[in-house]
Amino acid sequence: MSACHDSVRRDHAQSAVVHVHRGGPLVALVGNPNCGKTALFNVLTGSRQKVANYAGVTVERKEGRYLTAAGKALRVLDLPGTYSLNPRSPDEQVTVDVLMGRARGEKRPDRVVCVVDATNLRRNLRLVLAVKRLGLPCVVALNMTDLAARRGIHVDVDKLSLELGVPVVKTVAVRKDGATALRTLLDAPAEAWRGDAVHTPAPETDAPAVTVEADHDTVQRILVSLGLDVHAPHTLSDRIDRVVLHPVIGMVLLMVVLFLMFQAVFGWAEAPMGWIESATTWVADGVTAALPNGWMRSLLVDGVIAGAGVVLVFLPQILILFFFILILEESGYLPRAAFMLDRLMGSVGLSGRSFIPLLSSFACAIPGIMAARTIASPRDRLVTIMIAPLMTCSARLPVYALLIGAFIPKRDVAGVFELQGLVLFGLYVAGVISAMGIAWLAKRLTTRGLPRPLMMELPTYHWPTPRNIAIGLWQRASIFLKRVGGIILALTVVMWFLASFPAPPAGATGPAIEYSLAGTLGRGLATIFEPIGFNWQISVALVPGMAAREVAVSALGTVYALSASGDDTAQALTPLIAHSWSLATALSLLTWFVFAPQCLSTLATVKRETGGWKMPLVMAGYLFGLAWLACFIVYHLAVAAGWG
């Protein structure tokens, strides 16, 4: 149980905040979304980054350590991108709160680096003016100067610095040596960052005394004086968009991209997942051979090693999915894909951003739920997370295969379709329809029929940089292993405990699990499950099945006292259950797995992604209720049809 406590404590510490790298002045990076801020952060801090959440909110907090040439250690904070200091989302609220020095548990930054997209000064400089008014020592990093130069935008840095009253340096965040001038500035004393660099107290209110129009006029005047008051058309991006946003070609392209991605998450992950499973078995066999038979060996093999295997087996899918998402995001395609799918998803009250997380959930809900981070609206993100488990994940296939194989006859339907295939397809469709229903209900309950804002930037296209992709992948993997892995491992060990204790009495004839806490629990649950046609064996098997959906099959094998393992179990089970269960029971169990409210790994991920136990409990509750209700209807309809 100590693993469980540890993970609880760790999560608690994480929400109670924490200056991840102690000591050293705090430098905050601020900028518009898509200005290359995170790329600049990656160039400065490399792999010395810590990712956590801000206190009390599910906004990602990235802090890194930077050692200047003079040996000064700085803490660098990559604040969420924002268009203004008038926040419109939890992300932007965090940026404003940190800059004002009123974010819970956060120190007010000692210095601010305003990252500015040199190809889009008009919009970016307004934020600089607003940040400057906060009174913090600040400098401007004029980023993407290489792109700007290619478009004929040449900025006179000294003149811009004079106009703004703060130092300005050029940076190219996609090049390793692209931040040299900024590195020099980071070594300079804070006084050099502003003429009047006194650490003024944070303003009392954040009511913008200066209007957007006034700042716009100031920026306009600066641009005129720099000779930059012309709009350079981004011809290449526009030309790409003519293809990408084309109603037919663009849609075909999108389908190809999504198909490739889905195929990769499913197909490419299969081999590494197989290796992880073999490695787990190999380690388990080694431990089994080395240790005497007893509860200690069982704990290690069936609890700890099996639990670690369950955690690690998700990693290939997570890495492959995020590899694609990071490339789509970095290149600028992701918002375009969201644009193309907006209308489709809008019919159930979601935005196009929800599509990729939901598609990924067909492989596994865990990477899907983690991918919901790309959804800017907190409401849409939550609804997407809540319906993700309704997408039929690949772990449900073994259960479907077993039940369909045992109960649905191989028969042609209308000459072209195969009945077993049709039933499987129907189960997928049932999941999608219930997800749409839930999303639609959430729309009715939360948006009161009002249009929800989109206002999404379509940034110019960029080549993704391998460094940024690598850092992004490494962060997703470590978040999953550290924050989710601990909970899953702990729960697997708890499940092992429930299924192993107390041991069967001497002379017992039934399988061991029957006498354990899980068995008792399962028989208790049987009273709840009896109205939906589950016998006590199914109820008992559902308890260890909570660790992972596919475990239900081997658990059924255990309950029916089979000694076979893995795939053999399904083969041996098929005739057994075909004889002892009615068709109505089988259909009811299939229906149960459409909703599958029992996947603890999913619930652990939801806990991590929503920052508390409330949402995972709500999810478990509604999925359980829905599953029970649907099974009840299916079972009784089937009984009425004479399949009882």
Next chain:
Amino acid sequence: MFTLDRSDDFQLCRIERIHTPEHAPEWHDWLQELGFIPGEKVMLMARARPGGDPLVVRVGSSTFALRCAEAACIEVTLLDNATGAA
């Protein structure tokens, strides 16, 4: 004067004013912060098909996807595509 959602594709326009919709008064400020400020030039670049919603809009040198309901808050006048004059 007309609202941006009614503009033809690739027609250069100038923003005259931003409406404050009753159901979402915050949109006024949000649109301005993105750069939809009176005097700025805008152009409708594309519409999602089928349905024609949302829209792709160029303002200054940025591109945004806006729902029709959002673009309907932006009142514009025609400019000459070649000269940029009214």
